[in-house]
Amino acid sequence: MKQRRIGAAEVSCLGVGGMSFSDMYGATTEENSFAVLDLAREVGVTHIDTSNIYGMGRSETTIGAWLKANPGARDGLHIATKAGITKDAEGNRCFDNSPAHMEAELDGSLKRLGVDCVDLFYAHRYQAEIPPEEVAGTLGRLVEKGKCRAIGLSEIAPATLRRAHAEHPVAAVQSEYSLSTRAPELGLLQACAELGTALVAFSPVGRSLLTDHPLTREAISESVFLRTNPRFTEPNLTANLEMVAGFRALAAEMGLSAAALAIAWTLHKGPHVIPIPGTRSVAHFRELVEGAEASLSDAQLARVEQVLPMGWCHGDRYTAAQWVGPERYC
Template identity: 40%
Template sequence: MKQRQLGPYTVSAIGLGCMNLSHAYGAPPAPEVGEALIHRALDLGVTMFDTAALYGFGTNELLVGKALKAHRSEITLCSKGGMAGVSFPDGVKRVINGRPEAIRQNCEDSLARLGTDVIDLYYLHRWDKQVPIEDSVGALSDLVRAGKIREIGLSEVSATTLRKAHAVHPIAAVQTEYSLWTRNPEIAVLKACEELGTTFVAFSPVARGFLCGDLRDVSTLAVNDIRRAMPRFAADTYAANLPLLDAYQAIAREAGCTPAQLGLAWLLHKDNKLIPIPGTQNIRHLEDNIAAADVVLSAEQMQRLEALINPQTVKGPRYNAVNASEVDTEEFA
């Protein structure tokens, strides 16, 4: 496995996003299936594993902690706080809370579930816009000094917010959605990361399955699949985007790779410092994703891909109005 830098850590060029082993994309697999997939990732050379307090309202951290316990010294463990499940009379709900006391409690809870004394990289999952970013990052820096976490990350923030945070404490990583069909990081945050020495981590690098090429009918998505609330996966909008796939798959055949590998290879070629973290519930797909590190694309193929799938050719925003209000990323006009 090729290697890249994640803050002070040398990690696999492709990490593993563990969310969908417990959360978000329909019914999760049985825990033993998720654990087997994580072990297979280790076999393939993956050394960066990404989870969060939110995923499965803690169950993902329990799964990841158990699966990686015997390998803790060999891997870089990443989790997130500031957005977690909170119990209400009518059930557990997602709550964004960036107050220092909430961040401290989230971290303690994550450490217990992960079965570790320290988290290598701990992100603020969402900036709570009711709390100055300096206050939230100040709480995270206290956790660094206390030895609870080693490095600080931010998720779904703008270049302006990143710079404000970095002035309080060095930010090792920014994690945001980035793929051929979600190019928002190119507006400003990628440049800010380069200037500050912050690693960019790309989640949903195969466009939440669109770039895999085999999701043709969104009516087949499970009722609890989060994509059902995303505008690009509305039936009419998705149908309008489907014609992009034919030319895209033709480039994949030309490059001698699968469609998913093409999307990952585009990212790896686009920036030799960023790290994509694809997720999957399927070991065959995992093996396919990791092999993308060896795909070679020409400059001409990169240009054709970017001309084909970009903010002008993709229909629909990535988030609905509620979810868009929760993030701080730059948006195209």
């Protein structure tokens, strides 16, 4: 597996997104999650990226159980988790980047994962009321305490990254980035390259749109997140499925699965980009690995962008409610 860097650490160019170890995109089992992690270890995927809120701790607990069942596996892994999304007294979603909250949540994550330290700890959502320098300082003190080795931020603007990085090196920024979501190219991709920060790309296969088997309407209707998401509601869903048909045909012509081509394209967007697709399927994970091993020529990249040009996707990536938290910067 090709290698890239997150801070001082060398990691596989492809990571595993831990959201699929919960029921976010459909019911799963510990057995399924273990099988994906087993294959990841077998093929040399070393970066595992999760969060305390994925299944309200379930993803971390599953990873922790797998580590316990595989003595010695921790030494070869780069484990990241996130915190900062919580609920207020009325049960409404809010964000808390305070030192006490972030440390307490990290302590809970370490317990569920069964480790003394994580390699990367992100603020899952930046709390706008707190200056970025303070958030970076809060996370940096957790590095000093030995509870994490590097810090990251998620869904932030380039200006926020620059301010935070001036206080403490930001090893990674996590952002949605794929052929269907290209906003990071409007400053974030460039800022990360300039500062030596990895861009950890979540949903690199467009929440299934950029695969040979997009989620069925039935599966979408069962997902709390997708059934209201603009890209997965009509008439946008039908329009998007029509658009990706050409992409699937191009992938087949190139001898790749659609998911593999989507991953390969993402990796070709910069040596600091690390996609972290999530899946409940070993077969699908093999397709993702295929993409990490593929090499695309300039001519092939141009053909991909001809089939799916910038801005092709119908519908915003989030609803108004889902947009609460991520920073818009363009």
